[in-house]
Amino acid sequence: MPSSQxxxxxxxxxxxxxxxxxxxxxxxxxFQSLAQQQAPKYFWVGCSDSRVPANExxxxxxxxxxxxRNVANVVPHSDLNAxxxxxxxxxxxxxxxILVVGHYGCGGIKAVLDNARVGLADxxxxxxxxxxxxxxxxxxxxxxxxxxxxxxxxxxxLEQAHNICRSTVLQDAWARNQRLTxxxxxxxxxxxxxxxxxxxxxxxxxVIAHYAHALDGLRQAG
Ligand code: CO
Numbered sequence: 001m002p003s004s005q006x007x008x009x010x011x012x013x014x015x016x017x018x019x020x021x022x023x024x025x026x027x028x029x030x031f032q033s034l035a036q037q038q039a040p041k042y043f044w045v046g047c048s049d050s051r052v053p054a055n056e057x058x059x060x061x062x063x064x065x066x067x068x069r070n071v072a073n074v075v076p077h078s079d080l081n082a083x084x085x086x087x088x089x090x091x092x093x094x095x096x097x098i099l100v101v102g103h104y105g106c107g108g109i110k111a112v113l114d115n116a117r118v119g120l121a122d123x124x125x126x127x128x129x130x131x132x133x134x135x136x137x138x139x140x141x142x143x144x145x146x147x148x149x150x151x152x153x154x155x156x157x158l159e160q161a162h163n164i165c166r167s168t169v170l171q172d173a174w175a176r177n178q179r180l181t182x183x184x185x186x187x188x189x190x191x192x193x194x195x196x197x198x199x200x201x202x203x204x205x206x207v208i209a210h211y212a213h214a215l216d217g218l219r220q221a222g
Contacts, residue, residue, distance in 0.1 A: 040066045043089040045082070045160065046101040047073045047108065051189055054101075058194070066093055072108030073100060074127045075160045077167070087169045096179055098164060101194070102157030103187040109152050113145070128152070131159045138219055151218060154197055157184045158214050161199055165207045174204045184214065 004010065023030050042065045044054040054067045068085040075082045089095045102109075111118050112128045132139065135155050142148045161184035164170055173180050184199040199214035201207050 034063045038063050038066075038093065040064050040089075040093060041096050042066065043086070043093075043095040043098045044068070044101060045073055045075060045086075045099065045164070046187075047071065047103055047106055049103060049106065051105075052101070052103045052187055057101075057187060057192070066095060071121055071124055072106055072112075072128050072156065073102055073160055074124065074156075075100065075163045075167075076127050077163060083167060083169065086164065086167065090169050090173050090178070090180065094178070097181050097183060098161075098170075099183045099185055100157050100161040100164065101185045101187055102153045102160075103189060104150055104153050105189040106153050109149060109156060113149055113152060128156055131156045134159070151221070154184075154186050154218055154221075157186050158197055158199055158211070158218070160184075161201075162207070162211050165201050165204070171204060 020031075040063060042058075042060070044058075044065050044067045046052055046054055046067070046069045048069045048071055054065055054069070055062070058065065066085075066089045068082055068089075070082065075086070086098075089098070108121070108125050108128060110116075111122070112125050112132055118125070132152055132155075135152075138155075139148050139151060142151060161182050165182050170180065170182065179202070181200055181202040183201075184197040186195050186197060187193070188195065197214050198217045199210050201210045
């Protein structure tokens with residue numbers, strides 16, 4: 001048992017023991033075999049939001065999805081954290097699918113649209129501000145704040161997936177013919193559903209066409 005008497009903390013250890021017991025009885029040998037190696041087929045880049053847990057959303061067990069999460073699922077060209085995780089996923093684990101998953105109701109996106117100050121995170125969210133500025137004409141053409149919010153969630157996922165495609169990690173992997181597809185998706189907090197944004201890139205020379213196609217889809221969504 002943990003030394004702390006804090007009930008909120010102690011709860012985690014009871015939950016953990018119950019989960020271990022349940023997993024051992026449902027899948028004998030599960031932990032022993034998983035400890036040998038991980039071979040996930042998927043790399044999930046998502047928001048840190050507690051309501052968007054990667055494994056649960058796509059109903060995959062431990063060992064099946066490699067995960068990177070940060071505020072507003074951003075993958076800047078120079079972020080060592082995101083790029084290192086991406087590089088490990090691609091070069092070492094050899095995942096086959098990379099998903100950037102935005103979500104509706106994202107607090108980071110909302111802060112940018114409202115021009116609200118949160119603190120240090122405002123600097124990080126500047127990357128979402130860049131996405132907003134790039135698509136200001138599209139966003140300004142929308143009828144209301146809710147639609148603008150939803151659209152910026154989608155545009156941000158698309159732009160971050162596009163950034164991943166342009167990274168040296170993906171460019172090098174594709175150059176050596178590694179099978180690897182980059183997808184952009186958005187998750188609905190209200191219905192639990194994952195939506196594909198029409199950006200599914202498996203070859204470097206199709207990045208621009210896929211980006212234009214996905215953007216067209218978002219323009220027509222109204
Ligand atoms: Co979020």
